[in-house]
Amino acid sequence: xxHPNEDLVRKGYKAFSEGDLETIDTLFADDIVWHIPGxxxxxxxxxxxxxxxxxxxxxxxxxxGTFKIDIHDVIANDEHAVVLxxxxxxxDGKTLEGNGVGVYHVEDGKVTESWQxxxxxxxxxxxxx
Amino acid sequence: xxHPNEEMLRKLYDAFNQNDFETVGNSMAxxxxxxxPGxxxxxxxxxxxxxxxxMFGKLAELAGENxxxEVHDVLANDEHAVVLxxxxxxRNGEAYESNSIEIYHLxxxxxxxxWTLEDDQYKADAFYS
Numbered sequence: 672x673x674h675p676n677e678d679l680v681r682k683g684y685k686a687f688s689e690g691d692l693e694t695i696d697t698l699f700a701d702d703i704v705w706h707i708p709g710x711x712x713x714x715x716x717x718x719x720x721x722x723x724x725x726x727x728x729x730x731x732x733x734x735x736g737t738f739k740i741d742i743h744d745v746i747a748n749d750e751h752a753v754v755l756x757x758x759x760x761x762x763d764g765k766t767l768e769g770n771g772v773g774v775y776h777v778e779d780g781k782v783t784e785s786w787q788x789x790x791x792x793x794x795x796x797x798x799x800x
Numbered sequence: 801x802x803h804p805n806e807e808m809l810r811k812l813y814d815a816f817n818q819n820d821f822e823t824v825g826n827s828m829a830x831x832x833x834x835x836x837p838g839x840x841x842x843x844x845x846x847x848x849x850x851x852x853x854x855m856f857g858k859l860a861e862l863a864g865e866n867x868x869x870e871v872h873d874v875l876a877n878d879e880h881a882v883v884l885x886x887x888x889x890x891r892n893g894e895a896y897e898s899n900s901i902e903i904y905h906l907x908x909x910x911x912x913x914x915w916t917l918e919d920d921q922y923k924a925d926a927f928y929s
Contacts (some may be wrong), residue, residue: 706919708919708921709921709922710918710922717886742881744879746876746881746882747875748873750873750876751875753875753901755880755882755903768885771818772882772901772903774884774901786899786919788901788917788919790835790837790915791808791837792921792922793838793839793921
């Protein structure tokens with residue numbers, strides 16, 4: 672039987688793929704912080720649900736809805752969940768395809784902080800510009 | 801009770817921090833592949849235990865004596881283990897701090913493939929130059 676935090680993040684990824692922000696809202700703490708490393712136009716720290724949802728919307732919009740994350744595996748314990756992923760997207764005639772990892776701090780059944788790290792940071796930054 | 805792969809990784813990191821390279825070597829499958837992303841002198845794919853140990857030697861040279869990796873958490877299941885860490889270093893008066901994520905594929909208690917990521921690829925590349 673999977674750890675509850677594994678179920679939590681799998682639910683979150685499924686909701687994201689379906690554009691279901693209502694479900695994601697129940698999984699995030701109000702003071703959530705979302706870290707996107709790198710130097711691209713999307714890099715930064717997004718604080719609070721509004722900023723994070725704004726970021727999700729931007730990603731969806733700028734890729735014409737082509738941004739997709741496939742889960743390779745999820746490992747979770749009481750404090751953390753880690754999701755190994757493969758992402759793909761298209762934007763301005765460019766294609767992005769790469770491995771990544773989402774690291775989540777979880778407290779009382781809600782995500783409080785997250786880091787989204789690409790295996791190839793340079794490729795990601797070039798894609799987003 | 802921790803997953804056997806979690807225990808194996810915790811022991812491995814202790815061994816690494818104590819320069820017990822025999823234990824480190826014994827953790828590797830004969831066809832191990834290690835991936836160090838980025839553009840630094842350390843970046844590349846390392847195939848087989850000899851090349852991987854060579855990479856650790858290069859790390860010791862580039863990183864110097866003050867390199868320290870403090871394990872923040874270890875998560876593991878039957879196929880994968882993830883180690884969240886904090887790297888600190890001090891070289892020629894230049895202080896360095898980063899969050900690290902090492903991802904391992906495991907088979908029969910041995911590491912078959914691994915990736916070493918840091919949350920700031922640019923900073924890491926500049927430091928290991």
